[in-house]
Amino acid sequence: MLTKFTPHFLAIIAVNKHLYSLVLIACLCCSACLQNKEQTTLDFLQAKGWVNDFEKILTEKEEKELEFIIEQFEQQTQIEIAIVTLDSTLTTKSGFDDYTLDLANSWGVGKKESNKGVLIGFSSSLRIIRIHNGTGIEEVISDAETKEVIDKHFIPYFKKDEYFKGLFEGTKELMKRLE
Numbered sequence: 001m002l003t004k005f006t007p008h009f010l011a012i013i014a015v016n017k018h019l020y021s022l023v024l025i026a027c028l029c030c031s032a033c034l035q036n037k038e039q040t041t042l043d044f045l046q047a048k049g050w051v052n053d054f055e056k057i058l059t060e061k062e063e064k065e066l067e068f069i070i071e072q073f074e075q076q077t078q079i080e081i082a083i084v085t086l087d088s089t090l091t092t093k094s095g096f097d098d099y100t101l102d103l104a105n106s107w108g109v110g111k112k113e114s115n116k117g118v119l120i121g122f123s124s125s126l127r128i129i130r131i132h133n134g135t136g137i138e139e140v141i142s143d144a145e146t147k148e149v150i151d152k153h154f155i156p157y158f159k160k161d162e163y164f165k166g167l168f169e170g171t172k173e174l175m176k177r178l179e
Helices: 007-042 059-079 096-107 144-157 163-178
Strands: 049-051 079-083 117-125 128-133
Touching: 049 059, 049 128, 049 144, 059 163, 079 096, 079 163, 096 117, 096 128, 128 144, 144 163
Parallel strands: 049 079, 079 117
Antiparallel strands: 117 128
16 A cells, blocks of 8 residues: 655655754764763873873983983982973874873872872973972962973973973973972
8 A cells, every 4th residue: 555645744754864864973973072082081191201202302311311300309309290292193282281181190190198290291393381280289389480480491492492401401490499
């Protein structure tokens, strides 16, 4: 038996078909977003030491020199400092602050009981630097003082593409203020 469809009934079917397609597309997009979110929160880069040059802007000798001064400082003060360089394939300029904060938490920079840790995040390709101070550090150095260290001891060297010198001098100044 053949069924006759009225134009009104066909319009309802067409609308429902488009609505179904939109719902399906929305579900697929949400699923992709959740997968990407899981990857960014679960698949953090693994720290290999106090200095993690994922951007490859430092020589091996420069990495070792930074590693040495940070290790010495940690032994004297129990304050942990980590340096990470990230290129534009790992994060965006707008997502840099959140990514480096999540990275600091994921790596556990700063002893759990005192939370005296500092993560220095830098990207020459994105032209951005961010220093995250643990809550135990915030008692010693304010955000304004941290910004002053960035502006006076990191940035001048970075502007001249002297990344090691900026990281070295800036980290030494930060250590001086944390002692």
